[in-house]
Amino acid sequence: MTSPRWLRRDGEARLEFGADYNPEQWPRDVWDDDVRAMREAGVTVVSLAIFSWARLEPAEGEYDFGWLDEAMDLLHANGILVDLATATASPPPWLSTAHPEILPVDREGRTIWPGGRQHWRPTSPVFRTHALRLVHAMATRYAAHPALSAWHVSNELGCHNIYDYSDDAARAFRGWLRARYHTIEALNDAWGTAFWSQRYADFDQILPPRLAATHPNPSQQLDFKRFSSDALKDYLRAEKEVLRSLTPDVPVTTNFMVMGETKGMDYADWAHEVDFVANDHYRLPGPQDFDELSFSANLTGNLAGGRPWFLMEHSTSAVNWQPINVAKKPGEMARDALTHVAHGADAVCYFQWRQSKAGAEKYHSGMLPHAGTDSALFRSVTALGATLRDLADVAGSPRTTAPVAIVFDWASWWAVEQDSHPSERLRYKQEALDWYTALLDLGIRADVVPLETDLSRYAAVIAPMLHVVPATTAIRFGDYVANGGHLITTYFSGIVDEHDHVWLGGYPGAFRELLGIRVEEFVPLLDGEVAELDNGTSGTVWTEPVEVVDSAVEVLATYKTGETAGKPAVTRRVVGSGSAAYVSTRLGPAGILPVLDALLDRAGVLSELPGDLRGRVELTVRGDHQFVINRGDGPVDIGALGGPVTDLPGRGVVVITR
Ligand code: GAL
Numbered sequence: 001m002t003s004p005r006w007l008r009r010d011g012e013a014r015l016e017f018g019a020d021y022n023p024e025q026w027p028r029d030v031w032d033d034d035v036r037a038m039r040e041a042g043v044t045v046v047s048l049a050i051f052s053w054a055r056l057e058p059a060e061g062e063y064d065f066g067w068l069d070e071a072m073d074l075l076h077a078n079g080i081l082v083d084l085a086t087a088t089a090s091p092p093p094w095l096s097t098a099h100p101e102i103l104p105v106d107r108e109g110r111t112i113w114p115g116g117r118q119h120w121r122p123t124s125p126v127f128r129t130h131a132l133r134l135v136h137a138m139a140t141r142y143a144a145h146p147a148l149s150a151w152h153v154s155n156e157l158g159c160h161n162i163y164d165y166s167d168d169a170a171r172a173f174r175g176w177l178r179a180r181y182h183t184i185e186a187l188n189d190a191w192g193t194a195f196w197s198q199r200y201a202d203f204d205q206i207l208p209p210r211l212a213a214t215h216p217n218p219s220q221q222l223d224f225k226r227f228s229s230d231a232l233k234d235y236l237r238a239e240k241e242v243l244r245s246l247t248p249d250v251p252v253t254t255n256f257m258v259m260g261e262t263k264g265m266d267y268a269d270w271a272h273e274v275d276f277v278a279n280d281h282y283r284l285p286g287p288q289d290f291d292e293l294s295f296s297a298n299l300t301g302n303l304a305g306g307r308p309w310f311l312m313e314h315s316t317s318a319v320n321w322q323p324i325n326v327a328k329k330p331g332e333m334a335r336d337a338l339t340h341v342a343h344g345a346d347a348v349c350y351f352q353w354r355q356s357k358a359g360a361e362k363y364h365s366g367m368l369p370h371a372g373t374d375s376a377l378f379r380s381v382t383a384l385g386a387t388l389r390d391l392a393d394v395a396g397s398p399r400t401t402a403p404v405a406i407v408f409d410w411a412s413w414w415a416v417e418q419d420s421h422p423s424e425r426l427r428y429k430q431e432a433l434d435w436y437t438a439l440l441d442l443g444i445r446a447d448v449v450p451l452e453t454d455l456s457r458y459a460a461v462i463a464p465m466l467h468v469v470p471a472t473t474a475i476r477f478g479d480y481v482a483n484g485g486h487l488i489t490t491y492f493s494g495i496v497d498e499h500d501h502v503w504l505g506g507y508p509g510a511f512r513e514l515l516g517i518r519v520e521e522f523v524p525l526l527d528g529e530v531a532e533l534d535n536g537t538s539g540t541v542w543t544e545p546v547e548v549v550d551s552a553v554e555v556l557a558t559y560k561t562g563e564t565a566g567k568p569a570v571t572r573r574v575v576g577s578g579s580a581a582y583v584s585t586r587l588g589p590a591g592i593l594p595v596l597d598a599l600l601d602r603a604g605v606l607s608e609l610p611g612d613l614r615g616r617v618e619l620t621v622r623g624d625h626q627f628v629i630n631r632g633d634g635p636v637d638i639g640a641l642g643g644p645v646t647d648l649p650g651r652g653v654v655v656i657t658r
Contacts, residue, residue: 005251005275005276006251006275006276006308006346007045007081007083007149007150007251007276007347008148008149008150008249008250008251009081009149012392013392013393013395013396014044014388014389014392014395015341015346015347015348015388015389015391015392015394015395016044016045016081016310016346016347016348016349017041017042017043017044017045017347017348017349017384017385017388018038018043018044018045018046018047018080018081018347018349018350018353019043019046019047019349019350019351019352019353019366019367020046020047020050020313020349020350020351020352020353021034021046021047021048021071021075021352021353021354022050022051022052022352022353022354022356023048023067023071024052024055024067025354025356025357025358025359026354026357028070030354031070031071031074032074034353034354034368035074035075035078035080037368037373037378038078038080038353039078039079039080040373040382041367041378041381041382041385042382042385042386042388042389043080043353043367043385044079044080044081045080045081045082045083045149045347045349046075046080046081046082046083046353047082047083047084047085047152047312047349048068048071048072048075048082048083048084048085049068049084049085049087049138050085050087050089050152050155051087051089051090051117051155052068052085052087053087053088053089053090053091053092053134054090054092054093054094055067056068056087056134056138057092057134057137058092058094059094060094060095060098060130061133063137063141065141069141072084072142072145072147072148073147075147076145076146076147080147081147081149082145082147082148082149083149083150083151083152083253083312084138084142084148084149084150084151084152085151085152085153085154085155086131086134086135086138086139086151086152086153086154086239086243087134087138088131088134088135088153088154088239089117089118089154089155089156090117090118090119091114091119091120091127091130091131093114095127095130096114096119099126099127099130101124101126101168102119102120102121102124102126102127102130103119103120103121103166104119104120104121104161104164104166105121105164105165105166105169106163106165107163107165107208107209107210107211108210108211109165109210109211112160112161116160116360117160118155118156118159118160118161119160119161120161121161121164121166121168121169122157122158122161122162122164122169122228122231122232122234122235123164123166123168123169123171123172123231124166124168125168128235128238131154131239132238132239132242135239135242135243136242136246139151139242139243139246139247140246143246143247143250148247148250149250149251150250150251150252150253150275150276151243151247151250151251151252151253152253152254152255152278152312153236153239153240153243153252153253153254154235154236154239154254155254155255156255156256156257156260156280157232157235157236157254157265158228158229158232158257158262158264158265159257159260159262162228162229162232162262162264162265163224163228163264164208164228165208165209165210169208169231170206170207170208172227172231173206173207173208173224173227174203174204174206176227176230176231177203177206177223177227178203180223184200184201184202184203187200187203187206188200190219190223190499191217191219191220191223191499192217192219192499192501193217195217196217198217206220208224209221209224215419215420218415218418218419218420218500219499219500219501221418222411222414222415222418222468222499222500225264225414226266226411228264229264229265229266229269229270229410230269232265233265233269233270233273236254236270236273236274237273239252240252240273251275251276252274252275253274253275253276253277253278253310253312254274254278255278255279255280255312255313256270256277256278256279256280256300256303257279257280257281258279258281258296258299258300258303259281259292259295259296259299259429260280263410263413263414263429265410266410266411267303267410267450268303268409268410268450268451268452269410271303271304271305271450276304276307276308276309276310277300277303277304277309277310278309278310278311278312278347279296279297279300279309279310279311279312280311280312280313280314280351281293281296281297281300281311281313281314281340282313282314282315282319283314283315283336284322285322285324285326288433288434288437288589290335290336290339290631291433291436291437291440291631292433293336293339293340294339294343294436294440294618294629295432295433295436295448297311297339297340297342297343297344297345298343298436298446298447298448299408299448299449299450300340300343300344300345301343301344301345301399301447302399302447302448302449302450302453303450304344306344306398306399306401307344307398308344308345308346308395308396308397308398309344309345309346309347310345310346310347310349311337311340311341311345311347311348311349312347312349313349313350313351314336314337314340314349314350314351315328315350315351315364315365316328316333316350316365316366316367316369316377316380316381317333317365317369317377318363318364318365319364319365320360320361320362320363320364321364325363325364327365328365329633329651330380330651331649331650331651331652332651333377333380333381333384334380334383334384334387334651334653335629335630335651335652335653337384337388338387338627338629338653339618339627339629339653341388341391341394341627342618342620342622342627342629342653343399343620344398344399344622346394346395346396348384348388350366350367351364351366352364352366352367353366353367353368354366354367354368355368355369355370357370365377367381368381391655393625393657394622394625394655397622397623397624397625398622398623399447399620399621399622400621400622400623401447401457401458402444402445402446402447402458402621403444403445403446403458403459403460403605404439404444404445404446404447404458404459404460404461404462404600404605405446405447405448405449405453405455405457405458405460405461405462406432406435406436406439406446406447406448406449406461406462406463406464407449407450407451407453407461407462407463407464407466408432408448408449408450408451409450409451409466409468411451411468411498412428412465412466412467412468413428413429415467415468415496415500416428416465416467416492418500422522422524422542423522423524423525423541423542425524425527425541425542426465426492426541426542428464428465428467431464431465431490431586432448432464432465434464434586434587434588434589434592435462435464435592435596436448437589437592438589438592438593438596439596440615440618440631441589441593441614441615442593442596442597442600442607442614442615443607443608443609443613443614443615443617443619444600444605444606444607444608445608445619445620445621446462451466451473455476455477455480455485456480456483456485458485459485459486459603459604459605460485460486460487460488460599460600460603460605461477461480461485461486461487461488462487462488462489463477463487463488463489463490463493464489464490464493465490465491465492465493466489466493466494467492467493467494467495467496468496468497468498468500469493469494469495469496469497469503469509469510469511470497470498471497471510473510474494474510474511474514477511477514478514480578481514481575481578481579481580482575482576482578483578484576484577484578485578486578486579486580486581486599486600486602486603486605487514487578487579487580487581488581488582488583488596488599489508489511489515489580489581489582489583490582490583490584491508491522491542491544491583491584491585491586492508492522492542493508493511494507494508494509494510494511494512495507495508495509495510496509497510506518506519506520507519507520507522507544508582511580511582513550514573514575514580515553515571515573515580515581515582516548516549516550516552516553516571516573516580517546517547517548517549517550517553517568517571517573517582518546518547518549519544519545519546519547519584520545520547521544521545522542522544523542523543523544523545523562523563523564524541524542524543525539525540525541525542525543525562529562530561530562531543531559531560531561531562531564531565531569531585532559532560532561532562533557533558533559533560533569533570533585533591534557534558534559534560535556535557535570535594535595536594537557537587537590537591537594537595538587538591539559539569539584539585539586539587539591540585540586540588541585541586542584542585542586543559543562543563543564543569543584543585544564544567544584544585545563545564545567546564546567546568546569546571546582546584547567547568548568548571550573552573552574552575553571553572553573554571554572554573554574555568555570555571556570556571556572556581556595556598556599557569557570557595559585568584569583569584569585570582570583570584570595571584572599572602579599579602579603581599583595610640610641612640613636613638613640613641615631616630616631616632616636617629617630617631617636617638617648618631624657624658625655625656625657625658626641626643626655626656626657626658627653627654627655628641628643628648628653628654628655628656629652629653630648630649630650630651630652630653632650632651633650633651634650635647635648635649635650635652636648638654641656642656643656644656
């Protein structure tokens with residue numbers, strides 16, 4: 001981050017509460033009801049004008065700011081701050097009609113037409129000219145408005161347009177590659193183009209990885225992912241520069257989707273571009289959905305460097321974009337919100353304030369539902385507003401470092417899930433989440449951290465499926481262990497360098513010596529196949545015939561069945577006071593649990609919770625404040641923690657301030 005700047009406002013520290021607000025979808029008289037209900041709910045901030053381009057600039061160069069002036073004035077008069085969008089997220093019909101060359105193109109060459117939203121090419125100079133002109137007009141108009149608290153660049157950059165294969169993208173990709181490799185020889189080496197006659201004579205011959213006869217070059221694919229993240233980051237910077245030049249004192253952010261399904265934006269890299277990190281999170285139903293929320297909040301907090309961050313969007317209840325959109329159960333809304341706060345959020349905001357009456361999101365919940373203020377949902381919203389007011393002294397406290405880290409790396413996420421691999425079943429995020437669930441089950445606090453984090457802060461570091469390991473990373477992890485750190489890594493880690501070239505001599509390549517093992521061939525499992533281990537657990541998806549090649553390695557579990565029967569499955573090499581452990585199969589949370597318990601025990605990492613609370617509650621710490629979150633639906637007796645509450649109801653959260 002350039003600097004840790006928070007919302008521009010006066011007054012005491014507090015937790016902010018609010019939503020996206022789209023007054024342009026409603027008649028003017030509804031706005032007065034809106035602000036009245038906002039005050040009742042305790043709303044302190046709204047994000048405004050996110051999808052308003054067509055309304056603000058109805059024809060090229062003609063602006064209609066009157067309605068937005070009025071909305072800004074009304075909000076200010078009611079003491080509500082505005083996180084003002086630059087309004088560039090969705091281009092208006094006049095622009096895409098006059099300039100269809102701004103429309104993205106998919107890998108099959110199909111145009112992404114208007115009709116939805118975010119139909120613009122990140123690399124289009126035409127789009128950029130029009131968008132930056134609007135940003136300039138917005139910043140000029142509202143620079144001095146007292147409600148303006150922060151700028152919200154575009155919206156969820158890359159949600160729908162991260163991968164564009166257009167001619168603009170091709171041109172920009174070539175420029176990006178020139179800057180990265182300087183010479184075409186270096187690019188040919190990096191992409192391994194001796195294979196399949198792919199050798200390039202000039203940068204001008206290079207294309208994005210468009211639909212090809214068979215697997216496109218994997219190094220090209222990986223670089224295209226890096227480029228696509230950079231292209232949108234560059235666009236974010238362009239808007240930021242305009243805003244900085246006109247409103248240097250107003251912090252700039254944009255809403256990330258840290259655990260979003262698109263996975264295309266390297267937020268470890270983007271986090272440096274914003275004045276404060278903001279994130280959107282939506283739960284997908286599933287057995288680990290709440291753990292996943294916690295994982296996302298945790299990583300977001302660490303992307304923010306432990307400093308407070310802004311939960312820009314989540315939902316009060318159901319969304320509209322899943323196959324079946326499940327309403328939140330009683331207590332889930334507050335628990336979800338407070339879990340984000342537990343992981344460092346100083347703002348709890350929703351999509352959106354008033355549930356829409358028309359449009360694709362009319363069945364998406366809001367703070368104010370179709371049923372109106374006389375509804376259970378609005379009463380829960382109001383109750384949450386009061387809870388957040390009571391927790392005002394949490395605001396500003398940084399996350400307290402945990403004893404264990406889980407490393408999360410975008411390049412590995414991208415590379416692991418590319419095609420032409422030993423198995424298509426590998427899921428990077430799921431593997432990381434499984435380790436997180438096991439830690440929660442053991443009652444051990446962990447930080448989910450980006451790859452470049454200072455590892456020396458942690459007694460133990462888990463690097464699940466850390467597949468892309470440049471030489472410098474291998475050295476860093478080696479140093480961590482040599483200095484007494486305890487590393488745990490898994491199958492398909494340490495396999496390739498930054499160009500997706502295999503480290504030779506046996507797997508797991510870059511970590512082979514550190515782990516003291518050697519694998520000659522992967523043995524992936526077919527769907528439904530299971531390999532039993534002699535510790536009572538079993539592996540799926542992947543196995544390896546591990547050979548121990550160092551006398552300091554102990555075997556913690558051995559395969560009992562399958563092609564790898566009799567071979568080590570889990571190993572640990574002692575290195576001075578540190579260690580390096582390897583798990584060669586997919587154990588899932590239940591199988592990870594005993595292995596992790598044994599490894600952390602040897603690393604001297606103990607749960608901070610009394611035995612009967614481990615796994616039943618999640619504990620997080622922000623300075624003097626401990627958050628205790630009930631992970632289940634039934635009550636838990638937390639009297640042993642000595643806080644203000646003895647019986648923590650199902651889905652309940654309590655904050656104990658020491
Ligand atoms: C986000 C988006 C919002 C809204 C929301 C619905 O992706 O930023 O505008 O569409 O999803 O869940």
